[in-house]
Amino acid sequence: MKMIKNAAGRMVPSEVNGVEQIPFKGIGKYKPTGNKAKPPIRTCADYPADGNKIVKDLKTALKKAGLKNGMTISTHHHLRNGDVLTNLLFDTIKSMGVKNIRWYPSASFPCHEHLIQYLEDGTIHHIEGSMNGPLGRYTTEGKMKGVGVLRSHGGRYQAVQDGDVHIDIAVIASPTADPFGNANGVTGNAACGLLGFALADSEYADQVICVTDNLVPFPCVPWQIQGNNVDHVVEIESLGDASKIVSGTTQITKSPDRLLIAEYTARFVKESGILKNGFSFQAGAGGTSLAFAIYLKEMMKEANIKARFIRGGSTKYLVEMLEEGLTDYILDGQTFDLEGVRSMRENPNHINTSPFTSYNYHGKGNFASMLDCVVLGATEVDINFNANVATHSDGYLLHGIGGWQNCLASKCTILAIPSFRDRIPVVVDEVTTVCGPGELVDVIITERGIAINPKRKDLLKAVKDTDLPITTIKKIKSEIDEICGKNPAKPKLNRDKVVAVIKWVDGTLLDSVYQVVK
C-alpha cells in the first residue's frame, strides 16, 4: 500500500481493501465518466403471481438469497440505538457458518457492540459505515481485519449508484410491510418515520429482504420501499426497542454556554440577512441546534417571516413550526422523536426524502446546496476552517459522518460549537482528521465569538455594523490555549497502519484514520 498526498494535503492510501482509490482532487474537481451500476434484470416468472414473497424466517431468506462467504450485506440505521434486527441478522449469519462479510450499514450505534464478537471470529471482515462507540474503539486500535470506510449519507448512495460498492444482499428493517415487499416507516411498533437510507439498497442490491414486525395485507401504503424491488419478506416478532428508536422527547440543551452559542447563531442568521421570507435552513437534533431553532422561531414570529422549507432530522420543534405556519414544508431525512413520526404520517407537507434527493453528489443536483443555511456541529475545527466529525482529539473514531459532509454544500455553513469541552480544545491548529475542507465552512460560532471564513467577504460585510461578537478563529484559539494549556500533545499514531479512511462526497479519499498506539 502506497500513501499519496491529496489536494487537501492529507496522506491517503492508494488502495483500500484491495480496491484502487482516487485521492481527493479538490471541491468539484473529480468528474467521473461512464455509467451507473446496473442491478440485474429480473422477470415476474420467477416471483409469485399472487405477490406473496413471505418466507418462514431470516435464515431461509438468506439461503434463498444465496448468502456466501465474502458477500456485502447492507442494513439501514433508521431504528437507531433501538435496532434489534442487525444483531439478529449476524447471529443468523454466524449460525450458517458464513465468513468474511463486508457489513455496509448506513450508520452504527452503541447497540451494535454485540457485533464485535463477529469481527473477532471472522464472520464480519470489516465495516464500511460509521464506527461509533465500542466499534470505533475496536477499529482504531487496529483490531479489525479490513480497513473501515467512512462515507457521508450522500456518499453512501453515490458509492452504490456508481458501483464502488456492490451490495449482494440488502436487509431492510421495515416497521410496516405487506407480503409483496412494499414498506414504510410511519406505522407499526417500530415506526421510525421513514426509510430513505434503505432506498439505494432496495434499488441496487442483487437481493433485497424486507424484515417486518408489522405485516399488513397488500397494499402497504405509503410505500417508500417498493415491493417491485424486493425478493423476500420475513416476519419476526420485534424489530427493536421503540423507546430507543425515537425518543419521546428531544432535549434542548440546558447548558448556558450552549444556549449562548445557539443565540449567537440565530442572531447571525438574522443579522446577516439570511433570515427572510421564503428562506430555508437545516439544523440537527443536537441540543444546541434545537435551541438555535427555537431562538430562530421567535425571531421569525417577531419579524413575520415564513420559511419555504426546513430540512430535518425532524423533531417536535420543527413540527411545531410547520403546524404554526412558519414553514411551508419539512423535507425530512430522518425523524428523531415521536412527534416527527406522527407529523410525517399525518401532514402531507412533512415530506420524506432520501440521500438521493438530498445529498447524492453524483446526481443532477441535490437539495443540500439549495439551503440558505445549515447549522452543524464538529468535534474539532482548525485555524484553516477544516473540520472533523469522525475522530476525537485522542485519535479514536467517535462518530459517523452522516449527512454532515453533504450539508457543507449549503449557501452558508455554520458550525455551532463550544471552543473547548472540559479541557479538550475544539479549536485546534490542525484537525486530527479532515472530514470537511475549510473552504466549505463559512462560519464558526462559539461561546467566545463568531469567526467568519475570510473567503466569505460578503458575510463579513453583511455583519460589519451589527453588535454581533465577530472575532477571528486565531483569536479564539489563543484564548482557549490560555485556558486549557498551550501545546496539547497529539495522539501517538502508527502511521504505517491505516485503520479507516474518510471518503469525500464524490468517492475520493479525503483523509486516513490511523491506529492509535497505547
Place this chain on the structure above:
Amino acid sequence: MFKLPHFDKLSVTTLNLLIKNRVNDMAQIKKASAGKLGDQVRSDCFIEIELKQSGGLNIDLKSKVEVMFGDQIRSLIEKMCTFFEIDNAVISITDYGALEYVIMARFELAVKKLFPDCEKEFLPEFSAKNKYKTVKERLRRSRLYLPGNEPKFYPNAGLHKPDAVILDLEDSVSHTEKDAAQLIVRNALRVVDFYGSERMVRINQLPLGLDDLKYIVPNNVHIILIPKVETAEQIIEIHDEVNRLKKVYKVNNEIYFMPIIESALGIINSYQIAKASDKNCALAIGLEDYTADIGVQRTNEGKESIFARSILINSAKAAGIQAIDTVFSDVADMEGLRESVIEAKSLGFEGKGCIHPRQVPIVNAAFAPTEKEIERAKKIVMSFEEAEKKGIGVVSLGSKMIDAPVVKRALHTIDVALLNGILDKDWRREL
C-alpha cells in the same frame, strides 16, 4: 507488651531516632485527599496523596485528557511535590478535564490536610488580564453567583456579560468544602478571565468570613460581599482586617464592600451599616433569610418585604451608595424575572442577583431606561447645554423648570442608556 528487639545492640542515638519517628508516625496523617470523584464530575479532579518513607514519587494518573495533557499534568505534580518538599509518596489522580489552576488547588488542599501547619501557598501566575480595577460608582445591574467549589462554571461566566461575577464562599459551599473553595477562589481570581466583569467574592458570615479575606485581598478582589450583616461593628471589623491585609500583602488597589442585609435587625440598622465604612459601595438585600427571620412566606408579589426593601433603599441613598435587590430564584420563569426587575427598578434598586447566566441579559435589559425615559433625558440635556451656551441661568422644558437634580437624573439616564448599548454615542447629532 511492646518489646524492643535487640535492645542491647542499638545505640542510644538510634533508639532516640526510632522513638521520634514513632511519635511522628502517630501524630502525622499519612494519607489525604481532595477534589471530586464520580461519573457526573466535569472539569475537576480527585487527588489522593499517600506519604511513604521511601521509593520516591509514584504518580498514578487517570485522565480524560491523558493524550493531550497527561505529561503536563505529571510534570505539574512533580513541581508541586518539590515545592511542598514531598519526596516519597504515592499520588493518585482521577482527572475529569480539570484546568491547571484547579489541579493546583486540589493538590494544595490535600497537602494542607497532611500538613495543617504548612503556610506555603502554591500560586498560579497572576494573569495580566486580571489586573483591571473597579470604581465605587459603576453599573451593577447584574451580578452572577458562581458556587465557590464548582470551577467548571468559571471560564465561561464572563462571556454572559454580567456586570459582576460573585465567587461565592458562603451558602453555595457546604461546610465540609469551605477550605476547598477558598483555594479554588484564590486561584480563580489569579487565573480566570472574567472578561471585564467586576470581581466580587461573597465571604462567609463573621467570624468565619474573616479567615476568607487572606485568600482574596491579595488577588485583586474588587468587591467583598458581606452576608448577614446586622451591625455597623461587623463592617468595621472587616474594614480593619482588609486594611491590615492590604498592608501585609502591599495591595494598593481599592477594595469595596457590599453588605448584604438579611434580617429584621439588619434592616433596622441599615443606615448605620451603610455609613460604617467609606468603602461601602452598595447595600444588598437578601430576602430568603429576611422573610424567614420575620416568620413569613416569601411571595412573588413581595408585599411582606416592601417595608424592608424601602428602608434599605432609603438607607443606601442616604449614605450615597447603591441599593441592590435580591435574586429571582425561578430560573425557568424569564417573564417573572423581567417583571420583578421592573418592579425593583421602580422602587429604586439598581441591580439584582442572578443565579443562572441566562438571567443576565434579561436583568441588564430590564434595568435599562425605557425609550420614553431616554427621549425625555435627551431633551433635558440638550436644553440645558444650549442654555449654558447662551448663558441663561434658568431653563425650562415645556411648562416645567429644569434644575440641577433634573439634569443630573437625565445625565444618569443617558449614561445608563449608553452603557446598555441602546443609545448611540453620537445621539446629539441625531437630534
